[in-house]
Amino acid sequence: MHQTSGSQGQFKRVLLKISGEALMGDQGYGLHPPTVERIAAEVKTVHDLGAEICMVIGGGNIFRGLQGSAQGMERTTADYMGMLATVMNALAMQSSLEEQGVHTRVVSAIPMDQVCEPYIRRRAVRHLEKKRVVIFAAGTGNPYFTTDTAATLRASEMACEAIFKGTQVDGIYDKDPKQHSDAVRYDAVTYDEVLQKRLKVMDASAIALARDNNLPIIVFSLDEPGGFRGILSGNGTYTKVHG
Template sequence: MSGAADGGTEGLHYPRVLLKISGEALAGEQGFGISPPVVDRLIDEIRHVHEMGVALGLVIGGGNIVRGTKASAEGMDRVSADYMGMLATVINALAIQNSLERKGVETRVLTAIRMEQLAEPYIRRRAMRHLEKGRVVIFAGGTGNPYFSTDTAAVLRGIEMNADVIIKATKVDGIYSADPNKDPNAEFIPEISYLDALSRELGVMDAAALSLCKENHIPIVVLNLDAPRAVSRVVRGERIGTLVH
């Protein structure tokens, strides 16, 4: 059996990882939907991390299809909008599962909203068993509840799977003092505490997700998904992106 089930985790700084990928990252330059070249690069990185022996869970946002908060701001009922966002994460999870399995990586999709024709319902013990067997587990459907972001879902699943770190893969190199796309004077922040990230409202994650990480002492690494072998380097202990702890 390949991957984390072999127990070959020597030399890994973080042997158990929850990787959070924004839905927007899957869209690439097209800004909407799923970009095959972007997904190919992502799949190669996930496969590489898996082959290192890392027990790997994934949470993928749905912003490339629909953002619940944006739809709500435009007049849609918030609960309906959030459920639409959760369904978008299931679409992305199935796309990533299909791509991973084409590359020979065994996966399971577990959803917080029951839809047995597509995926298994989320049951923590079942998720842990899949990880023990060396499978990449993709957690879809958010928390199954409205008013919670996929960042909060990622942290919750990370805690439940006893992850050593939450890696948030984005389109920027880490956390900045302001939006680097809008402010040329924005300063890169290589390391920050949970409390500072919360009080300065830097947009790392929403307050609920950050508070959960703080209470459970799980570090967060925010990095650029496009950086070469970014996730692999973090797993080995290299400092890349921004560390929140």
């Protein structure tokens, strides 16, 4: 179903959240440079519209803390390893964006001065005002919190108007559309419906934080060329999570 969301002016500052797995391409692990380049090109098209963009990228293509702890590793250690994986992904995305002429800053919740900037809210806001893409890395800097929660936290702190969650499908479905041909896509759902129906959008703490701050979540397909720009331009297929 085709739907519009108004003019591009509706979203002047947004946060794009993608999983680490989105950077794998067809590989089962790690980074696939052509895929990173393709996603960076999508971000550039939105940047060219004049939107201010920040990003959060997961680390599951390199290391996932929850899986590490399930295999007997202490959870806190496993989560910190997962945070470091997100820094690697952020640097890869920064490199690709810079090659395409987009000024970028990687901002980490865990200080590592030789590699990226520490998170200072006012400085990050200033980067956005100067039209730099800001990639937030290392989650919230705390174990037991996902990058979904980190994305919602940073979007709230940066006063973003929406979180764009790029996935492999064009919205939220009542069941997995890759396994069920009769799966139905929602045009819009409320935060409470996501929690009650346990729809796989973001984890519960991220949804609750978005609800408390009245922060809409736009779920769309990152695999659809031009999809990110299309929604900001007023077109495209997606599901909106709202109050």
